[in-house]
Amino acid sequence: MDMNPAAVHDMLYALRDPAGLPFFPWAFWGVGILTFAMHFFAVAVMIGGAGVALYGVRQDNPYWRKLGYAMADVSKIAVSVAIVLGVAPLLAVQVYYDPMWYTSNVLSAYWVITFVLALIVAYSLHYVFYFRNKKREGTPKSLWSLGGALLGYLLVGFIMHSLGYQTLSPEKWLQWYAPNGVVDNSGTKLHDFNVIRYVFFILLSVPVIGTYLMAYATYWSTRKDQDAAYLEFAFTLGRKLAMVGAAITTTLAIVYLATLPEKLHAFQTSLWAALWVIGALLPALVAWRAGKAGYRCGYRPFIVAFVGMLLIAIAREMLRYYAVIPYYNFMDYKVNLDWFTTDVFLFTFLVLGFSTLGYLLTVVWKAGKTEGVYEASPIMHVWARFNIGLMVFWTAVYFLLMTIRSF
Incomplete structure (x- = not known):
């Protein structure tokens, strides 16, 4: 049985930090949005790069294999960037949505620990592939380790997705904590998730890595010692990935927004929902325009893809605001400068x-x-x-x- 709105309101305000915030809540909110966009952009490069690498190194085409090894290195570095940039949005949401975030973590404590361990294992497997293939000669070695790393990244992404999604339904917490009146403090369950939303965010890696490949080819194109045909291959592949990937993610965004629960119907017709769709579509638009410009498009596709991610980050945060505003408003958090x-x-x-x-x-x-x-x-x-x-x-x-x- 769901809790009534008044009880949820009282519970959430009771869980607030009585010390208040050291600065204005809107500032933490803005930092959280910006740094989440930066973090997830790195995540998209990480997953997309690992996917291109896993496919590319297995091909007989020398250009595919060369690009595969290059993206294996890029995705390895992107893991570090994603981890570092992931700290800021995590800390920000713990500040202004602390009752939601900490409760979700307690309800699924087992999976919070699993997240850390799975990430360590996945990153280690990525390095196994790197060290086993430093010479990049012959058949790729320990390809299973790269595949295992990618699966590990998808697992930790799903855990984080579920932990975040659980914060949207505080009215269900009591039901999850004590189903049928029986307390379950094991923390072994992920209580809520949305497959369409999860797949949407994972597949954002396709258009993002596509724009990255376009930037990759543009960057090296000024070097006379680089293979022009290889760079053209990378640029063309990137453009295709950006266009096809953006078309898929835009469709998923529309489906997700159309299937939001009743309490979020107001969000469906808001400006924020439109920003979500526009953010998903932007990589396709800029990649399409880059067809004639070629390398002259510079790094605009990659930059525009980040702008699209920022729009999605804003819309994502506003959806959370719509979900919890009947019970909780972080803007009235006490401030002790x-x-x-x-x-x-x-x-x-x-x-x-x-x-x-x-x-x-x-x-x-x-x-x-x-x-x-x-x-x-x-x-x-x-x-x-x-x-x-x-x-x-x-x-x-x-x-x-x-x-x-x-x-």
Whole structure:
């Protein structure tokens, strides 16, 4: 039996952190949306790259095999990026939707632990394939490990999907916790999920990896020592994947939105539902326009694909808002401004993060664009020393301030 709205409201507000928030809730909400889009974009590259690799390395076509090994490396790196970027949206949702997120985790605690273990195993299997095929000669070795890694990524994605989906129905928590009046605190069940929604997010990897392949070919096209025919193969394949994948995901988005439960019917006719569909469709539109432009389209398809992901992230968060607003409004969370922690975060993210990450990306970009051995310019050496000093400064000041505030 579902709980009545008044009881759900009282329960959720009782579960709130009495200390309140250190900053305004809308800020956490915005950070959560932006970082989720970044995180899931990396996830899409990870899954899509692993899929292309699994198919490509098994082909006799040398271009397919070369691209397969390249995407195996790309997806391996994307796992690290996805994990790092996944921390921020997870922390954000724990702040402004803490009663929902923590309750969902307690109800399915077994699967929360399984998520971590499965991710470790999947990532390890990915490295097994990498180390077994470093020479990239002959028949690919330990192909099973790459397939196992991909299955592991799909499993952890389903677990996270279910944990998030359970937050949308707080009125069902009591039923899940004590079915028929019998308490079940084992945490071994995933109580709610939506197959269409899960498949939609997984298949977003198809158009995203398609636009990535277009950017991949564009990036290397300026190098005279690269095989032009291979790059044309990668670009054409990417364009096809972007168009076909976006058509499939757009269809899935429409089906998902059309089958939302009764309590979310208002969302179906909202601007946010339209943003969801538009976000899914954007990669197809930009890939279609790139047909005549070729490499002249630059990196627009990849950038537009991220914009589409951002639109989906906004719509996804608004759907959660529609689902819980009858019981809970995170915007009325008590705020106890803490400028110290806020300033530390802003400095870490905007100064330390942008400078160090910008340096690393610049080095990688320049090294890839250089034929032969890349020699860093004097300004790059200065930038490197600045980042080292910045890291030392941040560490020393952080622990000094923590020590002072402890007394």
